[in-house]
Amino acid sequence: MRFILVFWGILFSAHATASVYKCTGSDGKTAYQSTPCLAGQSNVELNVKTGSATDLDEQRKQQEEQRKKLDQDKLEREKLKQQQAQLHKAAADESAKNQLLIKNNPEKFSAYAIPPYLPGQLPDVAQNYQDRLPDIERLRRQAAEQALATGQCGRVEASELNVRSSRDALVFLINCSSGKSFYLTEQELTQ
Structure with a gap:
């Protein structure tokens, strides 16, 4: 019993x-x-x-590693978000300089000579170079000023990034009221 x-x-x-x-x-x-x-x-x-048997120490270690990886991924996403915000601010600052130049020199620049490239609304040619947007905006302004400096361009009608551009060699097309067009490379503008 x-x-x-x-x-x-x-x-x-x-x-x-x-x-x-x-x-x-x-x-x-x-x-x-x-x-x-x-x-x-x-x-x-x-x-x-x-x-069955489960090694709880190993399981806890794996969970800790997963948590660390998730934390690291979160930090990287935050860092990327901050970098993008800084990039967009720098591009907006350069665009503001372009608009001020146009406003102060209406006889040299059409009102739409250098329209701002806005993140999320970029022309197709500029989408591949989003990470260089502040450089693009600055170089568009420099290209327009250099075309005017030649004496062959009475007034800039448009200064745009051109399809001939590559990541390391941006190309800009400047159209003038005289009918003259200029292709200027990044290298020419930064010399």
């Missing part, structure tokens, strides 16, 4: 808790218990029903 009670007790306790914890201390002694191991012991959960 006693054997039957012990058997039923073991059977019900196995169904009540399907997990047993294998705890190994730093001294190498192993203990099996129904509660998680103490800190400083290796912690392996044994599932009595399935016979």
Whole structure:
């Protein structure tokens, strides 16, 4: 009778808790218990029903690594967001300089000679070079001024980034009221 009670007790306790914890201390002694191991012991959960084992220390380590990776990804996204905000501000500052130049020199520049390139609304040719938008806006202004300096351009009607551009060599097309057009490269403008 006693054997039957012990058997039923073991059977019900196995169904009540399907997990047993294998705890190994730093001294190498192993203990099996129904509660998680103490800190400083290796912690392996044994599932009595399935016979599987889960190394909880390894699982915790993987979760910590995943959390660190997610935190790192979040920091990188924030950094990229800040860089884009700075880039957009620098481009807006250059566009403002272009508009001020046009406003102060209406006899030399058409009102639409250097329309601002706005992030999110870029012409197709400028979309590939979004990360250089402040440079593009500055160089459009310089290209227009250089065309005027030749004496062959009475008034700038348009100064635009041209399809001949590449990442390392931007090209600008300047159209003048005289019908003359100029193609100026980034290298020519930065000499």
